[in-house]
Every structure is written in structure tokens, then in C-alpha cells.
Amino acid sequence: xxxxLILIAAALVHSLALAADPAPNRATADNGMALLQRxxxxxxxxxxxxxxxxxxxxxxxxSRIARLVVDxxxxxxxxxxxxxxxxxxxxxxxxxxxxxxxxxxxxxxxAGVRGFPALLPxxxxxxxxxxxxxxxxxxxxxxxxxxxLVLEPRDALRYxxxxxxxxxxxxxxxxxxxxxxxxxxxSFTFTQFSIGSTFARQQLxxxxxxxxxxxxxxxxxxxxxxxxxxVIEKLPAGFRVNKVMMRRAVKPAAxxxxxxxQDVVHFVISDGLAAVSVFIEAAAANKPNEAITTAxxxxxxxxxxxxxxxxxxxxxxxxxVKLIGDAIERR
Amino acid sequence: xxxxxxxxxxxxxxxxxxxxxxxxxxxxxxxxDWADYLLIGDALRAETKLGFDISAEVMAxxxxxxxxxxxxxxxxxPDAPQTRWFRQMTALAASLAxxxxxxxxxxxxxxxxxxxxTIQIASAVPIVQPATELTSxxxxxxxxxxxxxxxAHQAHSSAGTLAGxxxxxxxxxxxxxxx
Numbered sequence: 243x244x245x246x247l248i249l250i251a252a253a254l255v256h257s258l259a260l261a262a263d264p265a266p267n268r269a270t271a272d273n274g275m276a277l278l279q280r281x282x283x284x285x286x287x288x289x290x291x292x293x294x295x296x297x298x299x300x301x302x303x304x305s306r307i308a309r310l311v312v313d314x315x316x317x318x319x320x321x322x323x324x325x326x327x328x329x330x331x332x333x334x335x336x337x338x339x340x341x342x343x344x345x346x347x348x349x350x351x352x353a354g355v356r357g358f359p360a361l362l363p364x365x366x367x368x369x370x371x372x373x374x375x376x377x378x379x380x381x382x383x384x385x386x387x388x389x390x391l392v393l394e395p396r397d398a399l400r401y402x403x404x405x406x407x408x409x410x411x412x413x414x415x416x417x418x419x420x421x422x423x424x425x426x427x428x429s430f431t432f433t434q435f436s437i438g439s440t441f442a443r444q445q446l447x448x449x450x451x452x453x454x455x456x457x458x459x460x461x462x463x464x465x466x467x468x469x470x471x472x473v474i475e476k477l478p479a480g481f482r483v484n485k486v487m488m489r490r491a492v493k494p495a496a497x498x499x500x501x502x503x504q505d506v507v508h509f510v511i512s513d514g515l516a517a518v519s520v521f522i523e524a525a526a527a528n529k530p531n532e533a534i535t536t537a538x539x540x541x542x543x544x545x546x547x548x549x550x551x552x553x554x555x556x557x558x559x560x561x562x563v564k565l566i567g568d569a570i571e572r573r
Numbered sequence: 574x575x576x577x578x579x580x581x582x583x584x585x586x587x588x589x590x591x592x593x594x595x596x597x598x599x600x601x602x603x604x605x606d607w608a609d610y611l612l613i614g615d616a617l618r619a620e621t622k623l624g625f626d627i628s629a630e631v632m633a634x635x636x637x638x639x640x641x642x643x644x645x646x647x648x649x650x651p652d653a654p655q656t657r658w659f660r661q662m663t664a665l666a667a668s669l670a671x672x673x674x675x676x677x678x679x680x681x682x683x684x685x686x687x688x689x690x691t692i693q694i695a696s697a698v699p700i701v702q703p704a705t706e707l708t709s710x711x712x713x714x715x716x717x718x719x720x721x722x723x724x725a726h727q728a729h730s731s732a733g734t735l736a737g738x739x740x741x742x743x744x745x746x747x748x749x750x751x752x
Contacts, residue, residue, distance in 0.1 A: 296742050299711075305742050320742050328745035337728040339744050348721055350728040430742075458721070462729065489725065510730045517730035521722050534709040535719075540743075541709065542719065553719070555726055560709055 274375035277391055277407060279366055284412035287311055291445065292384075292435030293323075298428045298538030308445035319446045329452050340452030347452070349459040352487070369514040372396055372480040373403070381406060383415040384432045393515065398422055399478050399562045400516045401539070411437050419539045419557060428539035428557070462487040462508065472507055472522055476569040478562055480513040489521075511556075511566060518556030518566055525551035534560060543567040575606055582610050720744075 291308040303325065309318040315334055322328040326343030339348040369375070378390025388406035395402050404426075406416035418429040465488045474483060489506040509520035527546050535542040543554040543563040547570065554567040577594050598604055724744040 296746060298743075298746055301746065303742070303746060320745075322742065322745060330742065330745055332728075337724065337744070339724050341745065348724050350725055352729065460721070460725065462725070485729075487729065508725060508729065512730065517726070519722065519726040519730055521725075536709040536711050538746075540723070553722060555719075555722060 274377050274391055275366060275370070277377070277389065277412075278369070278375065278393075278405075280412035281391075281405065281407055281414050282366065285414065286316075287314075288411060288413060288437065289439040290411075290413060290435055290437045291441040292432050294430055294432045294435075296428075296430055297426075301538065304433075306445075308441050310439050310443075310446060312439075317446055319448070321449075327449065327451060329448050331446075331448055338448070340448055340455065342452050342455060344455070346455040347457045349457060350462070351459060351492075352462045366514070368480075369393075372400060372513045373515065378404075384435055386415060388415050395422075397479065398559060399480065399565075400513055400558055401427065403515065408435075413437065421559065459492040460489050461492045462489050464488070465507075470507070471573050472509075473571050473573045474509060474511070474520065474566065474569050475571070477511065478565045481511050481518065481562075481566070482513075484510045484512050486510070516556065516558050518554060518558055518563065520566065520570065521553045521555075522547075522550055522570070523553070524549060534564070536560070545570070547572065574603060578603065578607055579610060582607075582614065 289310050289312075291306075293304060293306050296303050296305060304323045306321045306323060307318070309316070311317075316332060317334070318330075318332045320330045326341075328343070329338075329340040331338045331340070335352055337350045341347070373393040373395055376392040376394065378392055380387050381390050382388070383406045386408055389409050391405040391407060393403040393405070402420040402422075404416075404418040404420060405414055407413070408415050413435065414430075415432045415435065416430065418426045420426055465486060469488065470486060477483070487508045487510070489508050504524045507520075507522040509522075511518040511520065525546070526549065529544070529546065529551070531546045533542075533544040535544075539557045540555055541558065541560045541563045543560075543566075545552045545554075545567045552567055552570050554563040556563060574594070574597050577590065577597075581591070581594055598607060727744045
């Protein structure tokens with residue numbers, strides 16, 4: 243009798259809770275995923291311009307961005323306003339980094355790589371296996387009320403993400419990468435922005451000073467059958483290899499800048515949101531067998547494997563780059 | 574000598590050799606054999622009291638026995654009718670309080686606007702950690718070829734694509750220099 247009373251009371255209270263709450267946990271997660279989907283779509287299709295502050299560790303830089311999308315074709319220019327005048331221009335498939343302080347221009351051009359440049363911003367289908375998505379409160383960023391969204395990592399193999407989204411356009415106005423101690427390792431914050439393609443086209447053109455550097459062009463392509471001599475099978479939980487490429491220098495820079503003229507293997511690995519790259523280059527064993535370096539939110543792990551050196555990098559914890567690096571095997 | 578001992582035990586020993594047998598019992602091994610013969614005899618005759626002392630061995634074995642700490646079953650006297658009623662009411666009150674607490678927490682924290690955008694690990698999943706603590710050197714200026722690889726990493730991976738174009742600043746941020 244008493245147990246029946248307890249059950250009835252519990253059912254009543256639960257019904258009241260459901261009636262009062264229009265967005266229970268599952269619905270909240272679904273709303274979060276829908277919002278994330280919108281952000282991903284906007285990141286690929288929206289034209290906009292603005293100024294944002296990039297913080298990485300103790301470093302802080304302000305940059306101006308102009309992005310134009312016409313018929314699915316992206317043209318985008320970032321101009322760093324602090325320090326040396328660096329620029330990044332993304333023109334469809336091609337990414338150019340102008341480094342006038344070093345008198346060089348790095349050109350990344352993929353060739354014959356399936357799926358490029360239609361990079362999926364995030365693999366939303368598998369995202370919830372690695373992150374719990376929570377909708378936060380409304381907060382003001384760049385004079386705009388934004389919807390906060392939190393992606394909590396489900397283990398210590400990845401960082402957490404804080405996102406602040408302009409609700410009308412889906413534009414991400416602020417983003418932070420947070421470690422398990424709650425420290426913000428890296429953040430992007432717009433201080434002003436304008437949606438649409440109303441900016442002057444001149445903002446998409448590199449400055450004359452930037453174009454004077456020597457060009458160092460690398461072309462990536464899919465490996466030919468039998469060409470791939472490396473394999474990474476035992477990846478950390480939630481990560482998988484998205485693609486493998488062979489990097490080939492088309493216009494190599496000075497020998498001191500690019501010591502290897504041989505092809506470099508490039509594995510692109512992801513857990514749906516965080517990305518890790520593995521580069522394997524021919525290298526004499528004249529360096530320490532292992533080295534771990536941190537630069538802002540990026541961690542680097544280098545490992546000598548016979549006459550090759552593997553370089554693992556990504557916006558993931560040290561343990562993750564180490565586990566991935568140690569999983570590299572010669573086929 | 575063991576044959577003589579056996580004969581003595583069976584009362585078949587010749588009397589003229591008794592002194593030599595008794596003298597031989599000063600030997601430890603022989604005394605042990607003598608004790609064994611007595612024990613075998615007792616056992617065959619189904620004697621209830623065995624003729625040797627095993628207390629020392631038992632105590633030594635107990636000393637070496639591991640201590641087992643197991644909870645004892647508490648025995649309580651049957652409740653009086655008043656006590657039983659009181660216990661049931663207490664349980665009911667505690668259950669209702671629990672249900673109300675859960676409901677309050679649900680109503681308070683499930684609304685979207687009240688979730689603070691903080692990061693935690695969503696659930697504790699054990700992972701394989703390297704045996705030693707990982708330490709890294711922090712770098713403010715990366716070698717050129719690492720910078721090149723960062724550009725490739727940004728260009729080909731989906732790293733930070735949610736942030737749209739602004740993520741590409743990573744590629745040149747590592748090359749910050751003096752203007």
C-alpha cells in the first residue's frame with residue numbers, strides 16, 4: 243500500500259516536471275545539435291566581415307576578416323593587425339599564407355583529393371559519442387545577444403568547447419577551447435562584425451608587401467596504390483583517420499626552410515570536432531627519439547621511427563597526440 | 574631397531590634386550606617413530622584420545638591464517654506494532670522528500686537559460702594513460718617546417734571549422750614576429 247502511494251506520488255511529480263519544462267534533457271541535446279548544425283552550415287555559406295581577437299595561451303592578436311561566398315565558392319582574407327603583417331587568403335581549394343616578416347609565401351594546394359574543399363565542418367552524426375552538448379544562457383558578445391553552447395568532452399582525450407552563436411544568422415561570434423582544469427587555452431572573439439557581402443572587394447586582395455616573398459608551394463594528392471607504407475590502427479577512442487595524402491613540394495623553398503624534398507605522408511584524423519594531423523617525413527636519426535612541444539592550444543609530438551620522423555599535431559591534449567604517435571606502424 | 578620398537582609395542586619383545594631399546598629411544602628420530610607407532614595403534618583401535626599433542630601446530634597455523642573481515646549479520650528483535658508503524662511512516666516521508674528533491678532539481682536546472690557555459694568532463698571514462706607523466710616544452714616560436722605543417726593541418730583538416738574563416742589565423746599566428 244505504502245509502496246503504491248510512493249509510486250503514485252513520484253508519477254505525479256514527474257508529470258508536473260515534464261509539463262513545466264518544455265525542453266527536457268533529450269530535447270535540449272537535440273536543440274543543441276540543431277544549433278550546431280546551423281553554425282556548421284553558416285560557417286560554410288555566410289558572407290561576412292569583421293574584426294576578431296585571437297588568444298592562444300598568453301598570446302593575443304587582433305585580425306580583420308572578410309569572407310565572400312558566391313555560388314558555393316569561398317574567398318576569404320584574414321589580415322593580422324598586430325605584430326608582423328601576416329595574411330591568410332583562402333580561395334576555394336587553395337590556401338595562401340603571406341609571411342612578409344620571413345619573406346615567404348606558403349601555398350597549400352590539394353590535387354585529386356576526394357572531398358576537398360567540401361570539408362565537413364564537423365561530423366555531427368558521431369559528435370555526441372565524444373561530447374555532451376548543452377545549451378547555455380544568452381550572453382552579450384560584440385554588442386549582440388548570443389546563445390551559449392557547451393560541448394563537454396566525455397573523456398580526457400579531447401578538450402571542451404564553448405561557443406557563443408548569433409541566433410539570427412548562426413554566425414559564431416565567440417569560441418573557446420577549454421582543458422579539463424577549466425583553463426581557456428584558445429579563443430576567438432569578434433569585437434565587431436557585419437553580415438553580408440557589403441564590404442569593399444579590396445579587402446579580399448593581398449597587400450603588395452605580402453606578395454613579394456618567395457613562394458613555397460606544396461601540392462597534396464591521394465597516395466598511389468602500394469605507395470602508402472604507414473598505418474595507424476590503434477587510435478584513441480573516438481578518433482578515426484579521415485584521409486591520407488602525399489605532400490609533394492612543387493616549388494620548394496630554400497633548403498634551410500624545407501629540409502625534405504621527398505614526399506611527406508599526411509594523415510588527417512578527427513573525432514568529429516577536434517582534428518589531429520600526422521606527418522611522416524624521411525629524417526636522419528640525429529634528434530631526440532621523442533619530443534613533446536606545446537604552443538597555445540596545439541600540442542606536438544615527434545617520434546623517430548628508423549629513418550623517418552613522425553610529427554603529430556592537433557588541438558587535443560598531450561596524451562592524445564602521444565597515443566596517436568605511438569600507434570604509427572610501418573606497414 | 575624399528576623392528577625391536579614394534580615388537581616392544583606389541584609386547585613381543587624379548588626382555589633381555591629391553592635396556593638397549595630404551596637407551597636407543599634417546600635418538601630423536603626413533604622417538605618420533607615410537608610416537609607414530611602409538612598413534613597408528615590408537616587409530617586402529619578407534620581410540621578417541623590420540624596419543625600426541627597437536628596444539629602447538631594448531632596455534633602456529635592459526636597465527637599464519639589471514640584475518641577475514643566480514644560484516645556480521647545484525648539480529649534485531651521483532652518490532653513492536655508501534656515501532657513498525659513509525660518506521661513505515663518514516664520511510665514514506667523519506668521517499669516523498671526524495672521525490673520532491675528530484676522534482677525541484679529537475680524544474681530548477683532543466684530550463685535552458687540557467688545552464689552556465691562551463692566545461693567539465695561529461696562522464697568519467699577511463700583511458701589508457703602513458704606510464705609516465707607527460708611534460709612538454711612550451712614554444713613561442715616554432716621551427717619553420719612545423720609552421721608549414723600547421724598551415725597544412727589547418728588547410729586539410731576540419732580543425733575549428735565551426736569558427737569559419739577565423740580559424741585560419743592559427744596558421745600564421747605561430748609565425749608572429751617583430752614588425
